[in-house]
Amino acid sequence: MKHDSEQILNEWLVAAAQAGDSAALQRLIARWQPRLLSYSVSQLQDREAAQDVVQEVMLQITKKLMQLQDPAAFPKWAYQILQRRGIDWIRRKQTRRKYEQPMPDDESHVELGGTTTPDHAQNISLQQALHSLEPEAQQIIRLFYMEGFSVQEIGSIIDKPEGTVKSRLFAARNKLKQVLEGGHHD
Structure with missing residues (x-):
């Protein structure tokens, strides 16, 4: 990811949140939630499910942020978590319905x-x-x-x-x- 003012702000927010600044954590979440939601909607093709998955991801990010070694790696790390959670959701859906084919008038x-x-x-x-x-x-x-x-x-x-x-x-x-x-x- 490009190193620009947005990347620098992200890194600063991650470092501040890791240092215990709850306002920085809230700002980090507010900055990334819409991006992750957009990606999740495209992955899952279901806005409601995407919102649930992103909420789970945000909780996981909040809980595991201290384990992130490099604040610059936050975007990639967040998308990896989101990708895995999305795959989990798809697998759960597939076990409920083996094969889903949209109808022509869908x-x-x-x-x-x-x-x-x-x-x-x-x-x-x-x-x-x-x-x-x-x-x-x-x-x-x-x-x-x-x-x-x-x-x-x-x-x-x-x-x-x-x-x-x-x-x-x-x-x-x-x-x-x-x-x-x-x-x-x-």
Whole structure:
């Protein structure tokens, strides 16, 4: 992750929170909760579940922050915890329902604005195009472009080899380009 004023503030907040400053801890949580929630929603495709998972993650971060050796590693560490909790939630969901297939008239197909005309596909926004990707592709795009993690850091967060992250990032970029140009066909 880039070392800029935001990174420096994060490091300072982590160090202050580790030193017992409860206001710094609250500020750190307030800064990171929306980011982690956005990532979790893309991972789980369920806002309510994402809120629950992020709440669990925030509790775990609060309890284990003293164990973090390097304050600069906080973003990667927080996303790793979130990734693992999200995977746990997905596994629990899969044990309850073995296989889930959206129906053609399901809301997930209306998410791109409620219309599927070719003209509309050409006017699709980047955010809408991002939502059309598979959850893992959304996560990789978010971590790389929105959070500024390197391919190596993303591999560590999602527990995949660097080469896998590179190829999935490449595929996700191509899919986004295809969706944005109106050539998206399922």
